[in-house]
Amino acid sequence: MLKIMVVDDAQFMRLRVSKLLIKHGYEVVEAGDGAAAVQTYRQLKPDAVLMDITMPIKDGLTALSEIRQFDPQAKVIMLTALGQQAIVLKAMQAGAKDFLVKPFDPERIMKSVQKVLKRNYELGIRN
Amino acid sequence: MTMTQQQIELWSKILNNTEPGGLLCRAVRHAAQSLSEMVNQPLQIKNLKIVAVPLNELVDTIYDNDFWDHSSSINYETETVGIYLLVGDDLPGQAMLTLSVNDALYMVDWLLEERPGTTTKLDSLGCSALSEMGNLVLSSFLNAIAEFTHDPLRPSPPAMMVDMLATVLQTAVTLIEVVTDELIVIKVDFINVENSLLIHFWLLPDPSIVGSPQKLGIGKSFSTNC
Numbered sequence: 507m508l509k510i511m512v513v514d515d516a517q518f519m520r521l522r523v524s525k526l527l528i529k530h531g532y533e534v535v536e537a538g539d540g541a542a543a544v545q546t547y548r549q550l551k552p553d554a555v556l557m558d559i560t561m562p563i564k565d566g567l568t569a570l571s572e573i574r575q576f577d578p579q580a581k582v583i584m585l586t587a588l589g590q591q592a593i594v595l596k597a598m599q600a601g602a603k604d605f606l607v608k609p610f611d612p613e614r615i616m617k618s619v620q621k622v623l624k625r626n627y628e629l630g631i632r633n
Numbered sequence: 634m635t636m637t638q639q640q641i642e643l644w645s646k647i648l649n650n651t652e653p654g655g656l657l658c659r660a661v662r663h664a665a666q667s668l669s670e671m672v673n674q675p676l677q678i679k680n681l682k683i684v685a686v687p688l689n690e691l692v693d694t695i696y697d698n699d700f701w702d703h704s705s706s707i708n709y710e711t712e713t714v715g716i717y718l719l720v721g722d723d724l725p726g727q728a729m730l731t732l733s734v735n736d737a738l739y740m741v742d743w744l745l746e747e748r749p750g751t752t753t754k755l756d757s758l759g760c761s762a763l764s765e766m767g768n769l770v771l772s773s774f775l776n777a778i779a780e781f782t783h784d785p786l787r788p789s790p791p792a793m794m795v796d797m798l799a800t801v802l803q804t805a806v807t808l809i810e811v812v813t814d815e816l817i818v819i820k821v822d823f824i825n826v827e828n829s830l831l832i833h834f835w836l837l838p839d840p841s842i843v844g845s846p847q848k849l850g851i852g853k854s855f856s857t858n859c
């Protein structure tokens with residue numbers, strides 16, 4: 507089963523995104539801030555990451571850079587309310603594979619996960 | 634230009650661009666639209682006001698339902714949920730969403746996709762949903778402003794409290810360093826007519842940066858409908 511890490515300081519968002527991913531056959535691990543995300547990534551090496559930007563302790567852009575430093579192949583999708591050109595650019599330069607702007611859109615999230623994993627998410631199998 | 638001059642100039646541009654097609658209204662509409670999508674309910678924007686309020690009149694002013702033209706009245710007893718966010722460095726100040734606890738419970742049901750009336754008290758998941766709502770509204774507002782500035786504008790993570798509206802607002806004020814006798818208050822209401830839900834969105838430019846209202850060309854009071 508493919509493992510996806512959901513990183514958001516809002517328990518509410520983690521719950522919604524996790525539910526969606528589990529429904530589509532993924533295993534989910536969660537982190538509530540950027541520092542926990544980096545630590546969990548090192549320990550569990552998830553297949554993809556969905557990450558918020560505005561978070562306490564360590565924000566999502568800093569966590570993205572650190573995860574990519576540890577694993578240059580890391581597949582990180584930013585899922586944030588901050589849809590600003592300058593921030594999208596910064597995230598892409600730091601190695602994000604995709605950038606989704608909240609509010610929560612199940613279809614867009616699943617399409618993006620499918621895209622970064624280059625697989626049909628409905629089949630639930632590795633390419 | 635120094636950082637402070639840039640900060641003053643940006644607030645000044647926002648506060649003096651108040652026609653319906655202007656920067657402030659565009660940003661407010663963007664915020665309302667995101668919130669409406671988040672809860673999947675129609676929202677109306679009502680009563681955008683920019684007011685210079687003497688600090689010693691702040692409490693009386695916020696409870697003046699006639700002045701704000703509130704669709705449902707707010708009094709000293711109304712228990713209120715406040716969600717605070719610090720606006721980032723380039724636009725220093727506080728932003729806040731407030732709504733009555735009753736309306737907040739209704740909102741939580743929408744956010745959690747529960748039947749209206751399901752949520753009867755605010756637990757940690759409900760608080761998280763409301764905080765994220767605040768994060769989304771302010772972030773969407775800032776996204777629209779950033780389209781104009783081309784520089785990133787980032788808010789702090791949200792914090793929440795439940796108390797009387799006056800206490801909620803005074804807490805926001807103490808979080809910014811008040812050095813003038815007057816405060817600029819920007820307030821706009823988001824209304825769901827069908828369920829008479831009322832959400833206030835407040836912006837308080839940091840007076841230690843922007844100075845007195847007069848310095849920014851803000852008169853006693855200004856209102857518009859975006």
Ligand SMILES: [Mg+2]
Nearest residue numbers: 515558560561
């Ligand atoms: Mg967040």
